[in-house]
Amino acid sequence: MVETYTLNPNLTKTAAVAEWLQQRIDWHIYLPNQRVPSVRKLAKLLNISSFTVVQAYEQLVATGVLIAKPSSGYYVNTQSKLVQPNDDKRKVFKHPVIDTRWLVQQVFSDIPHNRSPGVGTLPRDWVRNDKMEWAIRQVTQQADSFIYDYGNVQGYLPLRQQLVQHLHTLGMQTHADHVITTAGVSQAVTMVARLLTQAGDTVVVDGPGWYWLSSCLQQQGLNVVSVERDHQGPNIEQMQKLFAAHRPKLYLTNSVLHNPTSYNLHPARAHQVLNLIHEYDAYIFEDDLYAAFVPGGQVLRYASLDQFERVFYATGFSKSMASGWRVGMLVCPDNYIDDVLRIKTLSNSNTPEFGERVCHHLWTHGEYRRQIKKVQQHLYRAHERMRKALPKIRLIYPEHTQAGLFVWVDMGQDTSQLALDAYKEGWLVAPGQLFYPDVSASTHLRLNVSTTSDEFLRWLGDYLDKSCQY
Numbered sequence: 001m002v003e004t005y006t007l008n009p010n011l012t013k014t015a016a017v018a019e020w021l022q023q024r025i026d027w028h029i030y031l032p033n034q035r036v037p038s039v040r041k042l043a044k045l046l047n048i049s050s051f052t053v054v055q056a057y058e059q060l061v062a063t064g065v066l067i068a069k070p071s072s073g074y075y076v077n078t079q080s081k082l083v084q085p086n087d088d089k090r091k092v093f094k095h096p097v098i099d100t101r102w103l104v105q106q107v108f109s110d111i112p113h114n115r116s117p118g119v120g121t122l123p124r125d126w127v128r129n130d131k132m133e134w135a136i137r138q139v140t141q142q143a144d145s146f147i148y149d150y151g152n153v154q155g156y157l158p159l160r161q162q163l164v165q166h167l168h169t170l171g172m173q174t175h176a177d178h179v180i181t182t183a184g185v186s187q188a189v190t191m192v193a194r195l196l197t198q199a200g201d202t203v204v205v206d207g208p209g210w211y212w213l214s215s216c217l218q219q220q221g222l223n224v225v226s227v228e229r230d231h232q233g234p235n236i237e238q239m240q241k242l243f244a245a246h247r248p249k250l251y252l253t254n255s256v257l258h259n260p261t262s263y264n265l266h267p268a269r270a271h272q273v274l275n276l277i278h279e280y281d282a283y284i285f286e287d288d289l290y291a292a293f294v295p296g297g298q299v300l301r302y303a304s305l306d307q308f309e310r311v312f313y314a315t316g317f318s319k320s321m322a323s324g325w326r327v328g329m330l331v332c333p334d335n336y337i338d339d340v341l342r343i344k345t346l347s348n349s350n351t352p353e354f355g356e357r358v359c360h361h362l363w364t365h366g367e368y369r370r371q372i373k374k375v376q377q378h379l380y381r382a383h384e385r386m387r388k389a390l391p392k393i394r395l396i397y398p399e400h401t402q403a404g405l406f407v408w409v410d411m412g413q414d415t416s417q418l419a420l421d422a423y424k425e426g427w428l429v430a431p432g433q434l435f436y437p438d439v440s441a442s443t444h445l446r447l448n449v450s451t452t453s454d455e456f457l458r459w460l461g462d463y464l465d466k467s468c469q470y
Contacts, residue, residue: 006112013048017056020046022065025076032078036066045426117452118419118430118445120259121323122405126378126450129321129371135361139354146353153345155181155329156356162363163315163329170291171304174331178308180340181351182328185289188314189216191343192285193250195336197222202246206234208408208435208444210259210287213252217437224437227251229258231400233269236276243280250283256299257290257404260435260446264402265300274302277310283333284311290404292320292372293379308333317359319405320372325355379403382449389454393461407447408432413467415445421463427456 007016024030036042039057043050057074060066066074113123154160160179167174182188197203199221205214207226217224225242228235234253242248251273255265277284286302303313308331316328332340344350362368380403387397390409401407411418415431422429432442 007046007048013052014055014059017042017046017048017053018059021056021060025065030076032076035073035075038073113451114453115426115456116428117447117456118428119448119451120405120430121319121448122375122450126375127320127322127371129362129368131362131365131367132322132358135358135365138361139357142357143354146357151350151353153341153350155179155351156353156360159327159356159360159363160329162360163331167303167313167331170298170301172301172307172313172331174308178332178334178337180330180332180337180344181356182314182316182330182344183348183351184318184326184328185287185314185316186212186216186328187351188312188328188330189213189252189285189287190220191330191340191347192283192312193217193220193222194343195339196249196283202248204239204242204246204248204251205437206253206258207437208260208432208442208446209252210254211430211434213287214437217252226437229253229261229263231261231263231398232266234273236269236272239273239276243276243282247280248282250285251277252285252287253302254287254289255301256288257293257402259290259404260406260430260444261398261408262401262404262406265302267300270300270302270305274306274310282310286311286313288313288315289319291315293376293404294402295376303331312336317363320375321359321362321368325359327351327355327359376403379405379449382452383407386447386449386452389457393457393464395464405448405450407449409445409447411443411445411464413443413464414441415443416441418445418463422459425459427459 007013008019009016011019021030021036030036036057037045039050039053043053046053057066057068061068061074064077064079067077068074113119113121154177157176159181160176163179164174164176182191193203193216197220200223202223202225203217205217205224205226206229208229209226214224214226223246225246225248227239227242233255234251239251255270257264273284276282284302284306288301288303301313303311310333312333313331314328317325318328330340383401383403386407390397390407395409395411398408415429416433419429419431430446432444432446433439435444435446436442
């Protein structure tokens, strides 16, 4: 299987290709007696000459890593050295398993975006802000005044105040004392889950929903059940049954540009859900990470109806500004703010103020708003392209999809095998089973509209055509 297409720049090209293949043999991506990519195919994938690949292959033959079979190709030698404990800290998988761990590993690898229709982020050139270096310089000049102290455990005050001001424009009333900065939305999830639940409790998530979320909650010993999510919101009849049967403490969702469907929330459904939450003395964790991509921002959220009585609201900049800063913000109900602060203090004391200051500089600068408008335009055009392209390969663009990062497409067949076959051809895709806590079989695929290339769609169309022939 091809995992990444970047060679070590510190080696000659021949040595870098040899290292690249040796690593994948060590990691059992290529198994003993398995044929490695042909010279021509690997040259294309790595964007190098066939001559360089031949040199690298022959070098590996000479060292006993590969064997050459005339008129057949190159194969992994059955005596090829396996990875030793200190060679690499990555876990060896004899047989690839499509699960959350697998997808997370690939997302954090260096597979290029144009080969990753299953990735969850925008291309770097879409989110790159020309003022980033300026903001870093501004904060660096002020560093002597704050860098030697722990800072405010609640987070950088001007950033929290800016969020409050922004939420007011969206119809949500709160103040800075109820806002806590976090290391991304992921830390907000774990803190609220620790606050409201204990091992063995049941929590509800959307099905489909964010794949990382279910795995994170299960790792905390929670029983994670899913409620069917459609273009209006969660299936209220099913949700009522789940609440009656399990008495969950928490429902975790993202109501705006939902991951993986890019659906929003219907007002009537939102009211029904909040009534249920009050009836069963439960709470909502509302992940609004994609808020920046909604033109005007005027889309209904649970928090705008509830005004933080039973809603924990989280947002951040990992999708719209820079994933590397890991800056998120959590708004808490008044009676829980002290408890959440205690959890944050005992887990990591505080979050780095440097990144929070940089994000504040960028957020309050006009260039960020102009950049976000460009992203919104890019997303709209990408969806229009998908709306036209999918029917050409006999797939349906979902009717109620909004202009978010993703489109949730029914392939008409189990997509776990499709994901494995795509990976063998150098594509990273996100099969539907990963978006359900029980990892049940799914015929859907989450496609990132910003990274789904025409080349991939051609591959997908050919793959589906071949599948229909069997």
